[in-house]
Amino acid sequence: MAFNERLKEARIASGLTQKQLAEKLGIAGTTVTGYEKGNSEPNVNTIGKIMDILQVDANFLWQDEMNATGGFQLNLQYNEMEHIKKYRSLDDYGKDIIDTILEKEYARCEDEYVEIAARGGKYKVKREALFELAKRLDAEPYEEDHDLC
Numbered sequence: 001m002a003f004n005e006r007l008k009e010a011r012i013a014s015g016l017t018q019k020q021l022a023e024k025l026g027i028a029g030t031t032v033t034g035y036e037k038g039n040s041e042p043n044v045n046t047i048g049k050i051m052d053i054l055q056v057d058a059n060f061l062w063q064d065e066m067n068a069t070g071g072f073q074l075n076l077q078y079n080e081m082e083h084i085k086k087y088r089s090l091d092d093y094g095k096d097i098i099d100t101i102l103e104k105e106y107a108r109c110e111d112e113y114v115e116i117a118a119r120g121g122k123y124k125v126k127r128e129a130l131f132e133l134a135k136r137l138d139a140e141p142y143e144e145d146h147d148l149c
Helices: 003-013 018-025 029-037 044-054 058-068 078-089 092-112 127-139
Strands: 113-118 121-126
Touching: 003 029, 003 044, 003 058, 003 078, 018 029, 018 044, 044 058, 092 113, 092 127, 113 127, 121 127
Parallel strands: none
Antiparallel strands: 113 121
């Protein structure tokens, strides 16, 4: 996602219209429209105001552009950024509880899916669906499909 798309996502998540954001920034509504369409970018002072008003940081607004220049990429959605902010405000006990739940849920979801390679790609398939497919294939006459090899 580019800066203009992140800006729009953060504005909507904050419950502001383009006009309301423009009023808070002290600029014309058409200027915000230009930012969100990618026709122009705000100056440094305006960027600071945008981050304050929308409660986002530069990492959120430019994360994809950072990756294009050799930096690492974190594809975070706005709600994920909110989870991170909340997590950082927890004490050690709270963080331990969240870490424990996250690990258990991650393990449960990983166990539920199996990664298979077929027709030139890798796919995650529910383990249960894969077992059902295998049963059906066992029940039918075998025909060799050389495209899968």
